[in-house]
Amino acid sequence: xxxxxxxxKTLDLKGMFCPGPVLETAKAIKTINVxxxxxxxxxxxxxxxxxxxxxxxxGHQIIDMKQENGVLRVLIKRTx
Amino acid sequence: MxxxxxxxxxxxxxxxxxxxxxxxxxxxxxxxYEVNLFFTFWGLQALTKKSIGxxxxxxxxxxxxxxxxxxxxxxxxxxxxxxxxxxxxxVGEVKVYACSTTMEFFGLKRxxxxxxxxxVVGVATFLDRxxxxxxxxx
Numbered sequence: 001x002x003x004x005x006x007x008x009k010t011l012d013l014k015g016m017f018c019p020g021p022v023l024e025t026a027k028a029i030k031t032i033n034v035x036x037x038x039x040x041x042x043x044x045x046x047x048x049x050x051x052x053x054x055x056x057x058x059g060h061q062i063i064d065m066k067q068e069n070g071v072l073r074v075l076i077k078r079t080x
Numbered sequence: 081m082x083x084x085x086x087x088x089x090x091x092x093x094x095x096x097x098x099x100x101x102x103x104x105x106x107x108x109x110x111x112x113y114e115v116n117l118f119f120t121f122w123g124l125q126a127l128t129k130k131s132i133g134x135x136x137x138x139x140x141x142x143x144x145x146x147x148x149x150x151x152x153x154x155x156x157x158x159x160x161x162x163x164x165x166x167x168x169x170x171v172g173e174v175k176v177y178a179c180s181t182t183m184e185f186f187g188l189k190r191x192x193x194x195x196x197x198x199x200v201v202g203v204a205t206f207l208d209r210x211x212x213x214x215x216x217x218x
Binding site: 015017018019020022023025026027050053054057058 | 084103106107109110111112113156157158159164167168170171172
């Protein structure tokens with residue numbers, strides 16, 4: 001399913017620590033259009049739950065989340 | 081979701097307290113919280129143009145950890161507390177207030193304060209802005 005998603009922008013946040021991933025994601029989501037998808041790569045162990053909490057708070061939609069070799073990949077759809 | 085507001089009374093001017101202020105502020109601003117910071121007493125000292133960009137003092141209790149912490153933060157390319165607040169202002173709704181009475185105590189003028197200060201106010205204004213949210217004293 002995730003292969004079919006068109007990605008509007010990719011953020012490489014590997015090596016960045018809290019609150020960096022959430023801050024950069026919040027900045028980047030404003031640069032894409034509503035309905036478009038942001039792809040985020042992060043290695044901060046807090047990134048998974050932080051981005052989930054951030055999405056819940058801001059109302060943006062996480063459409064996919066995968067952990068591979070210590071790297072988290074998240075697809076977030078801008079909803080508003 | 082509902083009302084989301086975080087207000088912090090920034091009382092301490094040591095780096096061990098300023099860092100969490102910066103981290104909480106930027107995390108909250110990124111998540112859409114309205115953030116109000118009220119810098120008072122030693123916190124206000126840290127907010128002067130003279131102090132910003134200089135190494136901040138560390139609490140005596142944590143003195144022994146100071147040098148190694150600073151080195152680690154540099155290695156991690158971790159932002160400074162004031163950079164965190166400026167990033168928070170970029171991404172969300174953050175207001176930085178300076179306590180008017182403390183300014184008089186220290187003989188400070190508006191132009192002595194960092195550029196990201198929004199206003200010089202009293203406690204009644206701060207409490208009014210903080211109403212209905214979470215308030216911390218750090």
